[in-house]
Amino acid sequence: MKxxxxxxxxxxxxxxxxxxCAQMSSSRKKSIGARNIARFAALYRAACADxxxxxxxxxxxxxxxxxxxxxxxxxxxxxxxxRVDWSKVGDxxxxxxxxxxxxxxxxxxxxxxxxxxxxxTGFMAAHPDRFPNFAAEIVGxxxxxxxxQMYADAPSRSGGPTAAGAAFYVEHNTSIGIKxxxxxxxxxxxxxxxxxNAATLGATFGYMASPSVTPETSQHFFEFVAAHGxxxxxxxxxxxxxxxxxxFSLISPYHKEETLLxxxxxxxxxxxxxxxxxxxxxxIDSLRMGAKRALPVMGASACLFILAAMIEAWISPSILPQAxxxxxxxFCSGLLMVYFIVxxxxxxxxxxxx
Amino acid sequence: MVAPWNTEAIDSQFKVVTPExxxxxxxxxxxxxxxxxxxxxxxxxxxxVVAFFILLGVLGVGNAFVQAGLGDLMMxxxxxAVFFFNWFYMAAFEYWWNGTTPGKxxxxxxxxxxEGEPINLFQSAVRNLFRYVDMWxxxxxxxxxxxxxxxxxxxxxxFLFALIVPIFNNRxxxxxDLIAGTMVVIEDRSWLMKVAKIEDDRARLLADYIxxxxxxPRSMVKAVATYVERRxxxxxxxxxxxxxxxxxxxxxxxxLPDDTSYDLxxxxxxxxxxxxxxxxxxxxDDGQLLPNPEQRSPYENASDKPPVSVS
Numbered sequence: 001m002k003x004x005x006x007x008x009x010x011x012x013x014x015x016x017x018x019x020x021c022a023q024m025s026s027s028r029k030k031s032i033g034a035r036n037i038a039r040f041a042a043l044y045r046a047a048c049a050d051x052x053x054x055x056x057x058x059x060x061x062x063x064x065x066x067x068x069x070x071x072x073x074x075x076x077x078x079x080x081x082x083r084v085d086w087s088k089v090g091d092x093x094x095x096x097x098x099x100x101x102x103x104x105x106x107x108x109x110x111x112x113x114x115x116x117x118x119x120x121t122g123f124m125a126a127h128p129d130r131f132p133n134f135a136a137e138i139v140g141x142x143x144x145x146x147x148x149q150m151y152a153d154a155p156s157r158s159g160g161p162t163a164a165g166a167a168f169y170v171e172h173n174t175s176i177g178i179k180x181x182x183x184x185x186x187x188x189x190x191x192x193x194x195x196x197n198a199a200t201l202g203a204t205f206g207y208m209a210s211p212s213v214t215p216e217t218s219q220h221f222f223e224f225v226a227a228h229g230x231x232x233x234x235x236x237x238x239x240x241x242x243x244x245x246x247x248f249s250l251i252s253p254y255h256k257e258e259t260l261l262x263x264x265x266x267x268x269x270x271x272x273x274x275x276x277x278x279x280x281x282x283x284i285d286s287l288r289m290g291a292k293r294a295l296p297v298m299g300a301s302a303c304l305f306i307l308a309a310m311i312e313a314w315i316s317p318s319i320l321p322q323a324x325x326x327x328x329x330x331f332c333s334g335l336l337m338v339y340f341i342v343x344x345x346x347x348x349x350x351x352x353x354x
Numbered sequence: 355m356v357a358p359w360n361t362e363a364i365d366s367q368f369k370v371v372t373p374e375x376x377x378x379x380x381x382x383x384x385x386x387x388x389x390x391x392x393x394x395x396x397x398x399x400x401x402x403v404v405a406f407f408i409l410l411g412v413l414g415v416g417n418a419f420v421q422a423g424l425g426d427l428m429m430x431x432x433x434x435a436v437f438f439f440n441w442f443y444m445a446a447f448e449y450w451w452n453g454t455t456p457g458k459x460x461x462x463x464x465x466x467x468x469e470g471e472p473i474n475l476f477q478s479a480v481r482n483l484f485r486y487v488d489m490w491x492x493x494x495x496x497x498x499x500x501x502x503x504x505x506x507x508x509x510x511x512x513f514l515f516a517l518i519v520p521i522f523n524n525r526x527x528x529x530x531d532l533i534a535g536t537m538v539v540i541e542d543r544s545w546l547m548k549v550a551k552i553e554d555d556r557a558r559l560l561a562d563y564i565x566x567x568x569x570x571p572r573s574m575v576k577a578v579a580t581y582v583e584r585r586x587x588x589x590x591x592x593x594x595x596x597x598x599x600x601x602x603x604x605x606x607x608x609x610l611p612d613d614t615s616y617d618l619x620x621x622x623x624x625x626x627x628x629x630x631x632x633x634x635x636x637x638x639d640d641g642q643l644l645p646n647p648e649q650r651s652p653y654e655n656a657s658d659k660p661p662v663s664v665s
Contacts, residue, residue: 164429171437
């Protein structure tokens, strides 16, 4: 048969496929109907076959080009983004993520760095007789004055809980967390941001506890901060840890075991043991693996940020007595410990699987 | 491990092998087309925000809310909307619209994985969160008088990372693309061009003088087809100049006189390959392929023929 005739004959099918593609991209799949979907699949397979045969038919290049684009479009419509499987979320959130976090060296590193600096600056700022002006140098004198004025009143008398406040805390804190995470790709930047946060927070806490602040203000401050503190500080540590995980995977790539080739196996006694070597992944692949491991940690961190924001907006400024807020703080810390230590502690089966 | 794309030609085409065991080419989108899409998305976001301000402020809807005692709720919703617009606008669209955002859709772009598959939620989230790194380095404004007049952080977003990182890989991937393992491809709809018509009778006559056992190799068919489909844009002298390289050795091979028009010979070859009865020997007539179900009555025996016969 003539090539020209062949193309004329197929053109109808191709154009029909094109129309179906356009329909599918503009409307939901369910409204198209089962028959059209079956038709689409058949036409797509036929176009694939045409493309595969185009070379042996010796079709003109512009038509081959057209077929490439047509198959590409149809492929994009046939294979679409998969929906999230919500049934697995519980398992991921309460079984996989805590274990991941418990074992994550980066989170451990950021945990120790954050708390060391936090406690150190806190201690130094709380003793102005031994370290004069320390808090003012870290946080800035104006900021400290501002904090002092803010907490001069009891939290329940300054405003009270509002939905706008909740939204503001979600937006502000989660943005900080995301930035902390994203900046982690440069490792140094991530560590700097983490240490900066730790130092300013620690200095503020220490200053508020120091004798240079009136005891009333100090009490108001701790009353306000206590309830949401555990979640928020943990969330910062997690976000920074997830960011560092990505940064480190770029600097020192992941390794894999590779069996030696036959002529590379060492002779004699050693050949019984050394049959593999460690090979580094390419940096791109390593980056991707790091991202895959870091994202669940970041997800947990985002959840904590949102919880912290809710507590900060609804409970911290409320009229609840101080004892209630402290109870909540203890309860939250307990929850975190259960989550990370009880759920996260490595199990026997996971060790056996390794 | 040598990356497979390193062995391909340098023409921004990327080969995808589908589950149907077909390889087709995607064209990877360059930075400037993507910049345009990004600006379009930015513009759309801006337009939505401005529209809301007009609605709330100028038309007085905001005051009505405040009088109804919903001012607090409105503030909360507004703040949350800004938060999601800033961080998750692109990711949400790419997830729901199968790798496209409004801007990308207008410019026929689509995000796929490195293997040309659709992206998942994880990938769309990661590649868009890391836009923040793309804006680096963020440079503080240089002049003191500028700094004093501005209230917020006076920082210039240079987008230098977004420009430099794509240069160093073959698929113009940003940092976010590299981490998530995605790329942006052009998904053009192109018109199906017809096979060029040969009006000149002399070409058809000349085709009979080409030896019947001559089968042109693939690369030559490609060259001839490309030439003939474009020859109408050339002047006579230009046609002669271009066609000479292929036609001269062919004339010698076929034993045709030297003064034959080169252009005519290539047309004749095109006619022989694609239009004449001799073309595509060995290809059977597959008119039975793909009967259109719309044209048949539903009770016709549909089972005796397979819907597709892949030859």
